[in-house]
Amino acid sequence: MSKKVKCTVILFLVGIFAIFALTSLCPTTVNAHAPKKVILAYDGATKTLSVTVTHTYFSEGHYINKVEIMKNGKVIAVQEYKGQPSETFTYTYKVDAVSGDTLEVKASCSRFGSLSEKITVGMGSSKTLR
Numbered sequence: 001m002s003k004k005v006k007c008t009v010i011l012f013l014v015g016i017f018a019i020f021a022l023t024s025l026c027p028t029t030v031n032a033h034a035p036k037k038v039i040l041a042y043d044g045a046t047k048t049l050s051v052t053v054t055h056t057y058f059s060e061g062h063y064i065n066k067v068e069i070m071k072n073g074k075v076i077a078v079q080e081y082k083g084q085p086s087e088t089f090t091y092t093y094k095v096d097a098v099s100g101d102t103l104e105v106k107a108s109c110s111r112f113g114s115l116s117e118k119i120t121v122g123m124g125s126s127k128t129l130r
Contacts, residue, residue: 033057034113035064037088040105042097042121049095053107054088065110069093072102097121 037054055064063084069077077093097103099122108114 034109035107035115038105038107038115038117040103040117040119042095042103042119044097044099044121047094047096049093049097049103049105050090051093051105051107052088052090053084055084055107055109056087058084058087062109062111064107066106066108067091068106068108069095070104070106071095071097073104099123 033055035053035055037052039052041050041052042048043050049069051067051069053064053067058064060083063081065081067079067081068075069079076095079091079093095103101121102118103121104116104118106114106116
């Protein structure tokens with residue numbers, strides 16, 4: 001093998017090693033992810049909004065840390081949390097809404113991502129937003 005070919009092979013191997021070392025040693029958000037699912041239900045009789053969130057593989061530092069509630073496009077409540085009770089859980093909120101009002105909830109991960117869901121009161125419809 002010529003000297004030029006040897007140098008090329010060595011540089012190639014050093015490059016591969018450097019890429020491997022950088023990707024292995026640098027912190028990443030591989031384990032961080034947005035909630036999988038947000039389901040909304042509104043009970044007009046009790047004026048209660050139920051928010052069911054699915055966020056798997058949570059841990060002490062990786063959980064749903066904020067739930068933001070909007071009515072007709074305006075923020076009416078923001079609730080912050082220091083952890084989540086299980087992979088799928090339900091929080092309830094008192095929300096004064098009438099038929100035709102649009103409620104939107106955004107659940108945010110403490111590390112990365114969020115998921116929003118909308119429901120129109122009295123219509124039973126919902127739409128997932130990313």
